[in-house]
Amino acid sequence: MAIEVGTKAPEFELRNQHGETVRLADFRGEKNVVLLFYPFAFTGVCTGELCALRDELPKFVNDDVQLLAVSNDAPFSLRVFAEQEGLEYPLLSDFWPHGEVSRAYGVFDEEKGCAVRGTFVIDKEGVVRWTVENGLADARDLNDYVKALGSL
Template identity: 45%
Template sequence: MTNTAAGARAPDFTLDDQHGRPVTLSALRGGPVLVVFYPLAFSGVCSGELTELAGLYPRFAEVGVHVLAVSVDSTFALRTWSDREGFPFRLLSDFWPHGAVAEAYGVFDDRRGVARRGTFLLDTGGVVRWSDHTPVSEPREMGRALEQARSLV
Protein backbone atom coordinates (compact mmCIF):
# COMPACT_ATOMS: atom_id res chain seq x y z
CA MET A 1 0.00 0.00 0.00
CA THR A 2 1.29 3.43 -0.94
CA ASN A 3 1.38 6.28 1.57
CA THR A 4 -1.29 8.76 0.51
CA ALA A 5 -1.23 10.89 3.65
CA ALA A 6 -1.00 14.67 3.36
CA GLY A 7 2.42 15.65 2.06
CA ALA A 8 2.98 12.43 0.09
CA ARG A 9 3.22 12.37 -3.68
CA ALA A 10 0.06 10.86 -5.10
CA PRO A 11 0.57 7.61 -7.01
CA ASP A 12 0.47 8.29 -10.74
CA PHE A 13 -1.91 6.33 -12.94
CA THR A 14 -3.43 6.12 -16.38
CA LEU A 15 -7.03 4.96 -16.56
CA ASP A 16 -9.64 5.11 -19.32
CA ASP A 17 -12.55 7.49 -18.88
CA GLN A 18 -16.18 6.73 -19.71
CA HIS A 19 -15.45 7.43 -23.39
CA GLY A 20 -12.48 5.05 -23.50
CA ARG A 21 -9.94 7.90 -23.54
CA PRO A 22 -6.85 7.47 -21.35
CA VAL A 23 -6.37 9.96 -18.52
CA THR A 24 -2.94 10.21 -16.91
CA LEU A 25 -2.84 11.90 -13.53
CA SER A 26 0.64 13.40 -13.96
CA ALA A 27 -0.50 15.07 -17.21
CA LEU A 28 -2.85 17.21 -15.10
CA ARG A 29 -0.03 18.75 -13.06
CA GLY A 30 -0.11 22.52 -13.07
CA GLY A 31 -3.61 22.52 -11.61
CA PRO A 32 -5.11 20.95 -8.50
CA VAL A 33 -6.85 17.59 -8.89
CA LEU A 34 -9.65 16.05 -6.84
CA VAL A 35 -9.64 12.23 -7.01
CA VAL A 36 -12.86 10.68 -5.70
CA PHE A 37 -12.99 6.90 -5.27
CA TYR A 38 -16.45 5.34 -4.95
CA PRO A 39 -17.65 1.71 -4.81
CA LEU A 40 -19.99 1.23 -7.78
CA ALA A 41 -21.94 3.07 -10.47
CA PHE A 42 -25.72 3.02 -10.22
CA SER A 43 -25.72 2.43 -6.45
CA GLY A 44 -27.79 4.66 -4.19
CA VAL A 45 -25.15 6.37 -2.05
CA CYS A 46 -22.72 6.73 -4.96
CA SER A 47 -25.41 8.25 -7.18
CA GLY A 48 -26.24 10.80 -4.51
CA GLU A 49 -22.59 11.70 -3.97
CA LEU A 50 -21.77 12.13 -7.64
CA THR A 51 -24.96 14.13 -8.21
CA GLU A 52 -23.86 16.45 -5.39
CA LEU A 53 -20.39 16.63 -6.92
CA ALA A 54 -21.91 17.48 -10.32
CA GLY A 55 -23.83 20.34 -8.69
CA LEU A 56 -20.60 21.67 -7.19
CA TYR A 57 -18.57 21.10 -10.34
CA PRO A 58 -18.82 24.71 -11.61
CA ARG A 59 -17.33 25.89 -8.31
CA PHE A 60 -14.45 23.42 -8.60
CA ALA A 61 -13.89 24.59 -12.18
CA GLU A 62 -13.84 28.24 -11.00
CA VAL A 63 -10.79 27.47 -8.85
CA GLY A 64 -9.18 25.35 -11.57
CA VAL A 65 -9.66 21.91 -10.00
CA HIS A 66 -9.73 18.85 -12.27
CA VAL A 67 -12.31 16.40 -10.91
CA LEU A 68 -11.81 12.66 -11.44
CA ALA A 69 -14.20 10.01 -10.10
CA VAL A 70 -12.80 6.46 -9.97
CA SER A 71 -14.52 3.09 -9.56
CA VAL A 72 -13.89 -0.53 -10.54
CA ASP A 73 -16.75 -0.42 -13.05
CA SER A 74 -16.12 -1.03 -16.76
CA THR A 75 -15.93 1.91 -19.15
CA PHE A 76 -19.20 0.68 -20.68
CA ALA A 77 -21.08 0.90 -17.38
CA LEU A 78 -19.51 4.30 -16.65
CA ARG A 79 -20.52 5.65 -20.07
CA THR A 80 -24.12 4.52 -19.61
CA TRP A 81 -24.28 6.01 -16.11
CA SER A 82 -22.60 9.26 -17.12
CA ASP A 83 -24.87 9.68 -20.15
CA ARG A 84 -27.95 9.02 -18.02
CA GLU A 85 -26.92 11.37 -15.20
CA GLY A 86 -25.12 14.03 -17.26
CA PHE A 87 -22.00 14.09 -15.07
CA PRO A 88 -19.73 16.96 -16.19
CA PHE A 89 -16.49 15.32 -14.97
CA ARG A 90 -14.59 12.25 -16.05
CA LEU A 91 -15.45 8.85 -14.61
CA LEU A 92 -12.40 6.60 -14.65
CA SER A 93 -12.43 2.82 -14.85
CA ASP A 94 -10.14 0.97 -12.43
CA PHE A 95 -11.50 -2.27 -13.89
CA TRP A 96 -8.28 -4.01 -14.91
CA PRO A 97 -6.04 -4.84 -13.27
CA HIS A 98 -9.02 -4.87 -10.96
CA GLY A 99 -8.78 -2.11 -8.36
CA ALA A 100 -5.03 -1.55 -8.83
CA VAL A 101 -5.28 2.25 -8.54
CA ALA A 102 -7.62 2.06 -5.55
CA GLU A 103 -5.10 -0.34 -3.98
CA ALA A 104 -2.26 2.13 -4.62
CA TYR A 105 -4.29 4.80 -2.80
CA GLY A 106 -5.09 2.46 0.08
CA VAL A 107 -8.84 2.41 -0.54
CA PHE A 108 -9.41 -0.99 -2.18
CA ASP A 109 -11.67 -3.36 -0.25
CA ASP A 110 -10.32 -6.74 -1.36
CA ARG A 111 -13.12 -8.59 0.43
CA ARG A 112 -15.83 -6.85 -1.58
CA GLY A 113 -13.77 -6.13 -4.70
CA VAL A 114 -14.61 -2.41 -4.81
CA ALA A 115 -13.06 0.89 -3.83
CA ARG A 116 -13.95 2.35 -0.47
CA ARG A 117 -14.98 6.01 -0.26
CA GLY A 118 -11.70 7.88 -0.40
CA THR A 119 -11.23 11.50 -1.47
CA PHE A 120 -7.83 12.99 -2.29
CA LEU A 121 -7.06 16.61 -3.11
CA LEU A 122 -3.74 17.04 -4.90
CA ASP A 123 -1.87 20.30 -5.38
CA THR A 124 -0.42 21.52 -8.68
CA GLY A 125 2.65 19.31 -8.21
CA GLY A 126 0.72 16.10 -7.51
CA VAL A 127 1.19 16.12 -3.73
CA VAL A 128 -1.70 15.06 -1.50
CA ARG A 129 -2.79 18.12 0.48
CA TRP A 130 -6.01 16.71 1.98
CA SER A 131 -7.76 13.36 2.11
CA ASP A 132 -10.95 12.04 3.58
CA HIS A 133 -12.16 8.49 4.14
CA THR A 134 -15.83 7.77 4.69
CA PRO A 135 -17.52 4.46 5.54
CA VAL A 136 -19.04 2.75 2.51
CA SER A 137 -22.57 3.09 3.90
CA GLU A 138 -22.27 6.87 4.46
CA PRO A 139 -22.23 9.61 1.83
CA ARG A 140 -19.46 12.19 1.83
CA GLU A 141 -20.08 15.89 2.05
CA MET A 142 -18.55 17.03 -1.22
CA GLY A 143 -18.64 20.63 0.04
CA ARG A 144 -15.75 19.76 2.37
CA ALA A 145 -13.57 18.97 -0.63
CA LEU A 146 -14.56 22.29 -2.21
CA GLU A 147 -13.56 24.17 0.96
CA GLN A 148 -10.19 22.43 0.91
CA ALA A 149 -9.74 23.15 -2.80
CA ARG A 150 -10.38 26.84 -2.24
CA SER A 151 -7.64 26.86 0.40
CA LEU A 152 -5.11 25.70 -2.22
CA VAL A 153 -5.54 28.71 -4.47
Protein backbone atom coordinates in the same frame (compact mmCIF):
# COMPACT_ATOMS: atom_id res chain seq x y z
CA MET B 1 -4.52 2.28 4.72
CA ALA B 2 -5.02 5.41 2.62
CA ILE B 3 -1.98 7.45 1.63
CA GLU B 4 -1.33 10.43 3.86
CA VAL B 5 -1.33 14.19 3.44
CA GLY B 6 2.09 15.39 2.28
CA THR B 7 2.69 12.24 0.23
CA LYS B 8 3.38 12.39 -3.50
CA ALA B 9 0.20 11.13 -5.20
CA PRO B 10 0.73 7.82 -7.02
CA GLU B 11 0.72 8.29 -10.79
CA PHE B 12 -1.93 6.51 -12.80
CA GLU B 13 -3.31 6.11 -16.29
CA LEU B 14 -6.95 5.08 -16.62
CA ARG B 15 -9.63 5.14 -19.32
CA ASN B 16 -12.65 7.41 -18.94
CA GLN B 17 -16.25 6.69 -19.92
CA HIS B 18 -15.42 7.59 -23.55
CA GLY B 19 -12.41 5.27 -23.74
CA GLU B 20 -9.92 8.15 -23.58
CA THR B 21 -6.76 7.80 -21.50
CA VAL B 22 -6.49 10.16 -18.53
CA ARG B 23 -3.27 10.49 -16.55
CA LEU B 24 -2.75 12.29 -13.27
CA ALA B 25 0.39 13.77 -14.84
CA ASP B 26 -1.82 15.52 -17.44
CA PHE B 27 -2.75 18.07 -14.76
CA ARG B 28 0.70 18.61 -13.21
CA GLY B 29 1.58 22.28 -13.07
CA GLU B 30 -1.86 23.17 -14.49
CA LYS B 31 -4.64 22.22 -12.08
CA ASN B 32 -5.31 20.94 -8.60
CA VAL B 33 -7.12 17.58 -8.72
CA VAL B 34 -10.01 16.30 -6.63
CA LEU B 35 -9.57 12.53 -6.94
CA LEU B 36 -12.70 10.78 -5.73
CA PHE B 37 -12.98 7.00 -5.38
CA TYR B 38 -16.45 5.46 -5.14
CA PRO B 39 -17.58 1.81 -4.96
CA PHE B 40 -19.86 1.31 -7.99
CA ALA B 41 -21.96 3.14 -10.56
CA PHE B 42 -25.76 2.80 -10.35
CA THR B 43 -25.79 2.41 -6.56
CA GLY B 44 -27.77 4.74 -4.30
CA VAL B 45 -25.14 6.60 -2.27
CA CYS B 46 -22.68 6.76 -5.20
CA THR B 47 -25.32 8.15 -7.55
CA GLY B 48 -26.30 10.73 -4.95
CA GLU B 49 -22.70 11.85 -4.42
CA LEU B 50 -21.86 12.06 -8.11
CA CYS B 51 -25.07 13.94 -8.93
CA ALA B 52 -24.35 16.41 -6.10
CA LEU B 53 -20.95 17.03 -7.70
CA ARG B 54 -22.68 17.49 -11.07
CA ASP B 55 -24.97 20.09 -9.53
CA GLU B 56 -21.99 22.03 -8.12
CA LEU B 57 -19.64 21.32 -11.04
CA PRO B 58 -18.17 24.85 -11.50
CA LYS B 59 -16.58 24.45 -8.05
CA PHE B 60 -14.85 21.24 -9.11
CA VAL B 61 -14.10 21.67 -12.81
CA ASN B 62 -12.66 25.06 -13.71
CA ASP B 63 -9.41 26.78 -14.71
CA ASP B 64 -7.81 25.78 -11.41
CA VAL B 65 -9.41 22.42 -10.49
CA GLN B 66 -10.17 19.09 -12.17
CA LEU B 67 -12.50 16.47 -10.69
CA LEU B 68 -11.67 12.84 -11.46
CA ALA B 69 -14.07 10.15 -10.18
CA VAL B 70 -12.74 6.57 -10.07
CA SER B 71 -14.61 3.29 -9.64
CA ASN B 72 -13.93 -0.35 -10.35
CA ASP B 73 -16.62 -0.47 -13.05
CA ALA B 74 -15.89 -1.21 -16.71
CA PRO B 75 -15.72 1.84 -19.02
CA PHE B 76 -18.90 0.75 -20.84
CA SER B 77 -20.89 0.77 -17.60
CA LEU B 78 -19.48 4.19 -16.74
CA ARG B 79 -20.56 5.56 -20.11
CA VAL B 80 -24.17 4.46 -19.62
CA PHE B 81 -24.12 5.74 -16.02
CA ALA B 82 -22.74 9.14 -17.11
CA GLU B 83 -25.33 9.47 -19.88
CA GLN B 84 -28.19 8.41 -17.60
CA GLU B 85 -27.22 10.88 -14.84
CA GLY B 86 -25.88 13.73 -17.01
CA LEU B 87 -22.35 13.46 -15.59
CA GLU B 88 -20.00 15.47 -17.80
CA TYR B 89 -16.80 15.09 -15.83
CA PRO B 90 -14.35 12.16 -16.19
CA LEU B 91 -15.48 8.86 -14.73
CA LEU B 92 -12.37 6.68 -14.69
CA SER B 93 -12.36 2.90 -14.81
CA ASP B 94 -10.07 1.06 -12.39
CA PHE B 95 -11.51 -2.19 -13.70
CA TRP B 96 -8.40 -3.96 -14.98
CA PRO B 97 -6.03 -4.78 -13.49
CA HIS B 98 -8.88 -4.79 -11.01
CA GLY B 99 -8.47 -2.09 -8.38
CA GLU B 100 -4.81 -1.37 -9.14
CA VAL B 101 -5.12 2.40 -8.67
CA SER B 102 -7.51 2.05 -5.72
CA ARG B 103 -4.91 -0.17 -4.05
CA ALA B 104 -2.12 2.34 -4.78
CA TYR B 105 -4.13 4.97 -2.91
CA GLY B 106 -4.99 2.54 -0.09
CA VAL B 107 -8.75 2.65 -0.62
CA PHE B 108 -9.49 -0.81 -2.06
CA ASP B 109 -11.60 -3.12 0.10
CA GLU B 110 -10.28 -6.61 -0.69
CA GLU B 111 -13.26 -8.30 0.94
CA LYS B 112 -15.86 -6.38 -1.06
CA GLY B 113 -13.81 -6.15 -4.27
CA CYS B 114 -14.28 -2.41 -4.69
CA ALA B 115 -12.96 0.97 -3.67
CA VAL B 116 -14.23 2.60 -0.50
CA ARG B 117 -15.26 6.27 -0.44
CA GLY B 118 -11.86 7.93 -0.45
CA THR B 119 -11.17 11.47 -1.66
CA PHE B 120 -7.79 13.09 -2.22
CA VAL B 121 -7.15 16.75 -3.00
CA ILE B 122 -3.87 16.86 -4.95
CA ASP B 123 -2.06 20.13 -5.61
CA LYS B 124 -0.52 21.24 -8.90
CA GLU B 125 2.81 19.70 -7.89
CA GLY B 126 1.20 16.28 -7.40
CA VAL B 127 1.24 16.26 -3.58
CA VAL B 128 -1.76 15.10 -1.54
CA ARG B 129 -2.90 18.11 0.51
CA TRP B 130 -6.17 16.79 2.00
CA THR B 131 -7.91 13.44 2.28
CA VAL B 132 -11.04 11.84 3.71
CA GLU B 133 -12.27 8.26 3.78
CA ASN B 134 -15.87 7.28 4.52
CA GLY B 135 -17.49 3.90 4.93
CA LEU B 136 -19.36 2.36 2.01
CA ALA B 137 -22.74 3.58 3.25
CA ASP B 138 -21.64 7.09 4.25
CA ALA B 139 -21.79 9.94 1.74
CA ARG B 140 -19.08 12.60 1.88
CA ASP B 141 -19.67 16.33 2.43
CA LEU B 142 -18.82 18.32 -0.71
CA ASN B 143 -18.29 21.45 1.36
CA ASP B 144 -15.21 19.78 2.84
CA TYR B 145 -13.71 19.57 -0.67
CA VAL B 146 -14.43 23.25 -1.28
CA LYS B 147 -12.71 24.20 1.99
CA ALA B 148 -9.68 22.01 1.17
CA LEU B 149 -9.38 23.57 -2.30
CA GLY B 150 -9.65 27.04 -0.79
CA SER B 151 -6.61 26.36 1.39
CA LEU B 152 -4.30 25.59 -1.56
